[in-house]
């Protein structure tokens with residue numbers, strides 16, 4: 001009779017005792033649901049103590065440990081020191097709050113361990129279903145294709161690569177961008193996110209091939225200045241090929257006149273891309289959707305479900321009007337990825353034909369669950385509510401003599417400051433102190449040379465009382481700093 005090998009020589013990673021594993025798994029599920037249910041009782045964020053940071057400098061574990069023990073480490077040393085964007089008081093950068101249906105779906109996706117690069121299985125149909133929902137939502141034709149990616153930075157890069165291939169032909173993939181006579185030029189506004197310039201860099205076109213067009217007071221691209229820049233470039237023998245509009249600028253949430261940009265792009269024969277990282281999903285809120293008119297004319301659109309869509313990180317997305325062009329920018333036949341009409345290798349084209357990733361996670365599942373469980377209308381209501389809260393914060397700032405508004409509030413982002421002769425230093429310090437207080441966590445930015453405390457209200461859990469807490473804490477911290485400066 002074969003002997004049972006000693007426990008530590010086993011090669012399977014499955015548990016020996018499934019009952020015990022199940023009980024521990026349920027405890028882990030309960031703990032994370034408790035965290036979300038009682039998130040208000042915690043500080044939004046807290047600095048990482050040195051001894052905790054030190055724990056993450058240890059060597060690779062060679063021997064096994066109990067799952068319960070590792071979970072305990074997580075509960076004590078990871079969970080309390082997370083970013084805090086699940087918390088309703090989190091207002092920094094543009095972070096979504098996540099949602100419980102998405103959390104549970106992510107667990108199911110990990111259990112399936114599906115690879116969404118390709119092959120014929122229903123997880124790919126789930127992704128195709130979300131693509132179809134988005135195609136319809138944004139009024140794209142049925143030739144459009146879409147793809148889940150990490151985030152909008154990657155989605156914008158994919159769009160720039162497709163636009164580049166459309167402008168130079170598929171041969172650019174063999175010859176590279178330096179091989180041809182055309183000097184390509186792209187255009188975006190001064191308020192565009194830095195990842196647009198980065199996409200120009202990574203695509204080999206170079207940051208200098210991106211013309212940065214000035215904006216108006218609402219951070220919208222100056223369409224007249226855009227037309228003039230295109231004319232200058234043409235006169236100099238360059239080839240304009242791409243214009244990038246923004247739906248929700250990162251600093252203040254401005255929305256370019258997308259209909260006007262679509263018109264310029266059409267008459268100048270440019271690829272029209274929209275970076276709608278958070279703003280695009282405002283289309284789900286009937287009161288906000290009209291501001292996005294023109295988005296339906298885009299050649300490509302990038303946005304995130306993990307921001308206003310409240311899907312847990314990460315879930316970026318790119319939609320391309322001309323699916324054939326999208327595919328021709330990425331598809332790379334290989335013997336080991338041979339397609340068939342039957343069997344597991346059926347179902348071509350595969351997602352790996354539309355982007356650089358071959359192995360891909362099942363991001364679509366948490367998005368599919370989020371939309372099915374909550375419905376698009378409820379997500380739209382949460383988006384509209386963020387904007388109402390931003391208007392409420394604006395009114396609170398205007399009614400508070402110590403505070404001043406530093407930018408318009410077109411959407412869900414409010415930039416403001418504490419009035420002081422030394423305002424830049426004090427406001428940078430207040431933003432940090434607010435984060436360290438654990439009460440609220442805005443971030444900071446610079447608006448026309450002035451440091452602003454920036455509250456981006458994205459989380460569906462945020463309420464008026466969180467806005468009130470931000471105003472009260474800012475006034476208290478500002479007064480304390482002014483007093484200490486005077487002393």
Ligand SMILES: Cc1ncc(COP(=O)(O)O)c(C=O)c1O
Pocket residue numbers: 093094150151152153154193195246248249250275276277278304316
């Ligand atoms: C307008 C805009 N574009 C792009 C990005 C980058 O998105 P991601 O962080 O998902 O890569 C952001 C992030 O906030 C953004 O606001």
